[in-house]
Amino acid sequence: MAASVDPRFGAILREFRERRGLSLRALGQRAHRSKSHLHELEAGLKAPTTDTARHLDQVLDAEGALARLVGAPVDHAAEAAELRLRVAASDVSNDVLVRIEQGVDDLASAYPTMAPMDLLPLVRRHLAYVGRLLDGRVTLAQQRRLLVAGGWLAVLRATVHIDLQQGAAAAAHLRTAIDLASHAEHPEIRGWCLETRAWEVLTQGDYRLALDLSRRAQRVAPTGSSAHIQATAQEARAWARMGDIRETRRALDRVERLTANLPLPERAEHHYRYDPAKAAAYAATTLSWAGDPGAEHVARAVLAELDPDSDGGARPRRSASARLDLGLALVAAGQPEEATAVAAQAVTSGRVVPSNWWRATELLTRVEQTGVPEAAMLRELCEDHAPRGRQTADGAGS
Template sequence: MVPSVDPRFGVALRESRERRGLSLRSLGQLAHRSKSHLHELEIGLKAPTVDTARHLDQVLDAGGALARLVEVPVDHAAEATELRLRVTASDVSGDVLDRIEQGVDDLASAYPTLAPADLLPLVRRHLAYVVRLLDGRVTLAQQRRLLVAGGWLAVLRATVHIDLQQRAAARAHLKAALDLANHAEHAEIQGWCLETRAWDVLTQGDYRKALGLSLEAQQVAPKGSSAHIQATAQEARAWARMGDVRATRHALDRVERLTANLPVPERAEHHYRYDPAKAAAYTATTLAWAGDPGAEQVARAVLADLDPDGDGGARPRRSASARLDLGLALVAAGQLDEATALGAEAVSSGRVVPSNWWRAAELLAKVERAGVPEAAALRELCTEYGPRRQSTADGTAS
């Protein structure tokens, strides 16, 4: 059930903002939210997520008053269970199915640019709509389209939960996505489920398990598909974290061959359509982790392509990650001052999602060990912008 919001939330938000003497624009800059989004929260057109309310509490020093006006987060496991149990026929028209599939593509394309906390409610609403439609009678072909759409939405939702470090919710929806993919006999979604799990355990430091899941994903996903390519790139990252440079290079060579003649997709920002530019970004990350001397040149080229004007570019989350990659490469090359400055730019952009903070922490640890004077300022930024790790009732973290 979607949580209801106390109607006093908008009033309290406006009063807290005005008490601080902030305009909507000023608050938006501090909170890394759009002015229009904050306006809609104040007038009650949009319901805040719990994470958003907590973040605004912190920015406005409201003492938790805003978060208390938002109910306890949804029971993600229960929603996922409902989705899995309702894999039945639905009475829908072709036009409705077309709109659902278009919505899936729109949400997957919004993933690289929209903050996870803002994307999550959109994915939830779309997925809830698919669940409601899985109730009537349709042809088998129409039913399969619904199952496939639900599978894509469930794996996307799991990915966003991982970004927010809500791992119990992520596990539930990855299981739901796999169930839907199995019913629809959709090998690519099956591959993405395994690849997403590989990415998740990689960020938690279980590199051997990440390697096994990556290899399994390559076996399951259709050869040459986006899931197959991404799983191969994930394999390279696992080898890099384990320090096997030869195996890392071998996996990267396979990614290069798979993407050599790959056309740029119509929507290059689509999370589940492999953009050849991703190959360069993954190579930069992987070589930086492996400590390969070639990492700096590749990382510089990736950052220049993503952010030619230094303003974050069209894909600010990728740009922030590229700065961290280049920073790690520069540490290995002994260029510590620039590495620290790049880390500060990435962190202060507000675009490093919670699941990626370990990379910023790794860069910070390296420059601190090297005794870089500016490392203290980088630590302050990490403290200011870093995610709060507060346990919730269902065992997730936010």
């Protein structure tokens, strides 16, 4: 593979510029570049230098997203193969459909470990390709497979937008996913759409709506499906945030029954295939939120399983969340010093996505309320590592 400029550079530059509400002229004034030069960069007519990419990152607060695209290896063989597939797609062969479906699974499996900003353009590209094929000549059977693939990609794209705190974009793609799932008569995708929305409003503090959406998702999704199990776990979280330990425990018991004989999926990291190992992690989160005395024991066991060597483990994002769970449980158990230490590990890991940052700030608030001197260090770390636009003093649901 040759070193070159990633072909997505122009589109991503335009996306950041428009997200900041800047015209080409306005960006040019801030970046000290001509309007025509910026136009050529966005149109792909001119390749940026590394220095230009870094400078634009600073001006647009892009956090290095543009610089990472310059000098990155480009898989020309893969791009050529995609072009051949597009040419052959006039009749949408079974080979094309299989490759699309494999691509959907690959992206859903990359979600737990890949940075949202890096995953988003890949999902967009696949979704656009499915859209182009749907505009072509396809049989009814081919159309349904494309609609299903598009539905999964749309709900995944919405999830990534939620992680990036891009609410309007998330809402638009959830609507698209629901439409595609309805046309394909695919209730599990519809269930995931409702569950995804439930998680989003839960992080915003609307616990009653989260509860309602979780229950609706359980009614829509096929019984025992991954969406049904996840929505049940989401219901437990909503009850926990409302402080109802009895209902929290009842919902967790239902999750345990649903997963008791569930086999390990072929790809446990797949976001839309419920991994029974997740049940313990969700229980740790839920019990810590509910203030249940059993939360500390469960949270320690989950973290030991996920990260036995304290290096992030195979699922570093889940490990970071587990540390936040343990920290909250430790504060409740009267151990704020250890809570501060595990919170610091989570915050500095770089694996707490923007939509989950409120959990770090909530833990910071709880630690500060104990009066331990270590709280000042934790606040400094939170301020240094907080996603742009987030305030470390905010609590859950703000």
